[in-house]
Amino acid sequence: MPAANTPRFSVIIPVYGVEGYIRECLDSVISQNYRDVEIIAVDDCSPDGSGAIIDEFAARDPRVRVVHRAENGGIGAARNTGLDHATGDYLLFVDGDDSLRPGSLRAMADRLAETGDPDILLLDHVRTHWDGRVEPSNSGKFLAGIRDGAVRPAEHLELLRIFAVVWNRAYRRDFFTEGGYRFTDGLYEDALMVYTTMAAARRVAGVEYVAVEYRQRRHGSSMRSSAPRKHFVIFEQYGRIFAQLAGRPGLDEYRKVVFERMVSHFLHTFARGFRIPKGHRRAYLRQASQVYRRLEPAGFIPPPGVLGLKFKVVRSGSYTAFQLLKLANGSREAAVRTLGRLKRWAGRKALRAYYALQRRRPLDPDLAVYSAYWGRTPACNPLAVHEAAKRLAPGVRGLWVVNKEHAAALPPGVKRLAPATFAYWRAMARATYLVNNVNFADSVVKRPGQIHLQTHHGTPLKRMGIDQQHYPAVARSMDFEALLRRVDRWDYSVSSNLHSTEQWERVYPAAFTSLDTGYPRNDVYYRATAADVRRIRGELGIEHGRRAILYCPTVRDHQKDAFVPRLDLARFARELGPDFVLLVRAHYFYGGDPELDALAARGALIDVSGHQSVEELCLAADALVTDYSSIMFDYANLDRPIVVYADDWESYRTCRGVTFDLLSGNPGDTPGATATTEDRLIEVFRSGAWEGERATALRRAFRERFCTWDDGFAAERVVRRVLLREEGANPPPVPLDERTPAPAPRIAEGVRLPAQARREGQSPEASPLAQARFDQ
Template identity: 60%
Template sequence: MPETGPRSAPRFSIIVPVHNVQGYLRACLNSLLAQDFTDFEVIAVDDCSPDRSGEILAEFAARDPRVIHVRHEENGGIGAARNTGVQRARGDYLLFLDSDDTFTAGALRAMAGRLGEAADPDLLLFDHVRTYWWHAVQPSAVRELLAGAGAEVFKPTERTEFLHMFAVVWNRAFRRDFFVDNGFRYTDGLYEDALMVYTTMLTAERAVCLDHACVEYRQRRHGNSMKTPGLKHFTIFDQYQRLFDFLDGRPDLDPLRPLFFERMVSHFLFTGARESRVRVQDRPEFFRRSVAMYRRHKPAGFTPPPEADALRFQALERGSYRAFQALNLMSRTRKSGQQRLRKAQRAMSKRAATSFYRMQLKRPIDQNLAVFSAYWNRTPSCNPLAIYEKAREMAPQLHGVWVVREDVVDTVPEGMDHVVVNSRRYWELMARAKYFVNNVNFADAVVKRKGQVHLQTHHGTPLKRMGIDQQKYPAAGKGMSMRKLLERADRWDLSVSANQHTSEQWERVYPCRFESIDAGYPRNDVFFRTGAQDILDIRERLGIAPGSTAVLYAPTVRDYQVGYVPQLDLERITRELGPDIVLLVRTHYFYGQDPHLQQLQDEGALIDVSRHPSVEELCLAADALITDYSSIMFDYANLDRPIINYADDWETYVRSRGVTFDLLSGKPGDTPGIVATSEDELIEAFRSGRWNGTEAAELRAAFRARFCMWDDGHAAERVVNRTFLGNPEPVPAPLPLSERTVPPSPPEAARAVQDVVLASGADTAAGRTPS
């Protein structure tokens, strides 16, 4: 249906309740704002979300007037949020979308067309698909039912087959006047969808169907409230009691009571059988409540339909929990013995083969023992090292031990306790330590004991796709088991985040039950406590001549290439940039020593810093950074120095690895500075001065605001406070960018030191002692 001109009210009001969904919310809102039918409003209700969902809503509302951001000062639940949305809605039709789900392309246009053809019915029923975290897509069970209805307009009470549809409110559109005039309101607690679906279907006079799949119903691995067990699931009895109270007031609907009774009992059986909803210890009470509802509402002459589990219905009617348990036991014993064997083998595979480790697992956990590791047991470095050093200061009762490979033992700083991986002491520490800190994952054989705390620090801001997103990119995920990856991530209790973008990505691509510590990266703290003389000392140790412009070239790994393949003709670049610019080249740590780099260094063309132990020192020494897609750019941005992206294979990289945003868009916040897609462009950027010009500075400022929001020199302090000292909030709060003092650039450092020397000489000449 073609859109008309300006209207006093939009065609659709899309109500989105929001709570703890920062990892999914952008995808949800983007799926709405990208619709080719634009006559709608989005009423997003922040139900006092404890994460940063509210900030995301504010961002979207600021850039698109169709997004209306409403905030609850207290959490009221999804029903209350939807009611708030209805109160604010102006549209002809109400749509309810959960904030972790999305609309498919063309969904609103298809809905608008069908509604127009049917002259605005009370209800529109439409199709959906289920999407799984491993990227599988499953059609719904009602596609043929919806297609079979064609263009018919019908009364739902006369077409009872549609009362068997998935009883959720997001697979239908409600005419707002119909909804409001009949006084429909969502109730508190879970299972409010079923009550709303049934009462609106029983009230509607005119309904139509659309066989277009309009909603992608996300099946989250964790985080779904329906899959969290507890007494809250007992609300199901209140919701169905309200439904039968409604039926009591409508004697004309008596012929439908058997159908709703069967739906109710089937829902009880489905819910009570799932440990993800009703805990084992609560099942007797759930059964007792189910029996009471069965006996209270059973219609005269009711017999279970053929597709129902008649034996369980009969057990409920008799009120025999023993018979009910026996039926469940019979069902469980039908499972294949081979399946049970495979499950047992998987459980055993998580334990180390040695009897020594199994014995150590029985010993008490040492509450003051912490194990640290970085980059698959390489030299102590990165975020774990910064946290280790800060913990020695703030939590001296802790004893930290580093896990390292045997070939790097000689690189461990003197006085730092360490253990070689897979040694006897290693297995003792892994069994008994209270804390585990790593920027990657510990080995699969490490058992996570109850009471142990795993802190995942990560080691970069994700431009490239990570976690379960890698399933779409075979070159990136080759040889990777997603099941094992998520089992390792299931051990995380705490996850350090560098910025809001990272928090959202980790929550979505690692669908596990960890808590995010929004602290900034501890490894970047050193940037804020480094002085002018320190910077000059680092440059001297690296062999950078005074007055030279040092440019750090740090490309990332290419998943579609085997081994180190230079993207730049380094010999040409160093020649063309001239003698005043010295190139510091750092290859990715996945690669070994490169003989060509060694040759160029021997010839004085560049400095190979690939094996330098501290990336942070290299950043401090460099006047500028050339990188491609490496996460080093996010760390380097803290220094407020020029960043040049050399992106000669961007399209190939995007296809092979995937990206989370368009680095080359040129938009503020996306691009950190000058972009070059060829060697000629790179050389021109330096010769013209664009690499350090006004445009580059403006882009860098926006990039810093987006990705350096929490790095202020106190990230490690926040992590230690939360992890080892038990403070629930990251303290101290991050300083605003305007209040942070970045270290001086190398030229500024040289001038500052020279000023001190001159001042000292003047004081000495005047007979004064320098202060």
């Protein structure tokens, strides 16, 4: 029976390198309808933002306890640390990238009560693949066989065929601790724990409930180790199992089943080239043979058929025999490899002969190729990186991929590469640095030594990457396999806040390094002066003293052909009154709009859709009105009012998917006043709510969450890390309260408040305190 004043379950979560998944994991436990649980999250010196995320959960839910280990010890050591802090009746080990399905804890608690608190409770699970596939386990039929009550595993050997991991079972804590069980170091530690505890357990029950979602990550799994010899620890782990089973009475048949599972596990590992690649396979097979012969139980009979032949080959240790066996069986694996070679050959043949020739020549260490928004005018993060590179790495030459229709608008001094030309293919083949805020074409081949810098172009409110598979409005036009091939080329991914880092690492599963530097394009919000603000407003035709409202709606996936305003622009401009001017910027996916042109022609508003710099528009605006555009996250750096006009919120988040509830009104989610109808939007401005106290408080919390690393030095951080290869060039950002955004228009055009005053022409770069962060 449960002990008094102790939680029913202790959920132990080792945390390392899972910042893209740990929120989902913790949410899945916290949101369970069974509340009698403690959650022990163990930060195993994770190099990413995982530690900060679990601290955040602990701050808002007392059931979450965080332990930060002093040094990295691996998953086994992290689980042991969690054990040392656990007080619950039952132990659950949940990996940081997996999750519990709703109702799981309630189903477990009910089953434990029905079966009288067995030593171990077995659970069912599914594998969830990165591409959206959900694969059931083989556990159901075994769990169905013990639905009548608790049994002794030694008398139900079929239970040993359930996937041998610790996260698909709950252990009674006193059984676990009195048995002295501790996790070992290295891979395959679960097998040791599973087979030794099952041998000792007197009563084991099962719950026929799919409790765990076992995530199959495309990248980042410990099983995809780049050090093949690490996988040889499988032999040591099984050696430990049989050492503990040796001499124990009544386990002769038990040992035979474990042995069969062991050899099957050897074969499973051997068959995966990413674990045991060429150059290590002969040694692996020799060692497997030695373990086979040393541990083979008396009377063991290999399974029938092809699997039995494989057992015999493992016992022999002959790599040649294994190859012949594959040949005799038609070698499906070899056929797949041959098909892959043919496809790659066809793809290479289709590439321009000139490009192929240039790829044989040495890389140019001082050449960088930039692109933004699929070949549009230089802009966004790539442009900010380019400008910083000219100052900090003047030896690096920058070329821009720009389409013909945008060539006329090139800024002075920008050298253009016309796509599909000899010069273009030569540059793409020879450049050391490739910088883009989207992806380069599929035909671009990543050469050894080339560095792809993915800067992105916004903080993701909407679902991105492989998350889009679940939303037909966008998924029908996406080739996700091609997307991931492009993502595999990334070396670095720029992020402006922890939310973005988590999302990018989860939805773009690849081996890139996250640069938590801030967005380079946002540096201008801390470097621009009052003179800059006045100049931009003058160029846009904003009369002195009028308050400019920038309206920037985002694109809808079901409506990409033409700009259709979500509100009556003429009415909104009229209702704002003569003291305001409305700036309207349609999304760049849309072409010109006759209605917008007509309204602008008669002076009802200013159409800024064709303006080259959205950053300049933000500097000119007294407030921003948007729906779901990522511009809100950038504009928040200016600490000026943001109003969310979301008349189709429910349909948008259903059809496109969102990463958080923008309209919740909770601090950190909502950047200011909100409206879901046109009348309410007008009232927000008439009443002054757009710049009121509540809106100001919400904006501050929003800035704290999403303007984390934007302090005016993001471009410098990126250039120093990527182009100058300065590993330590990433000092902590300037604290939010110490940053001085560009002055608001009313201050720039009139009397400035003392706290916001800045010397004309001064930029943060001139601050000795700020610059010292890079000089240390």
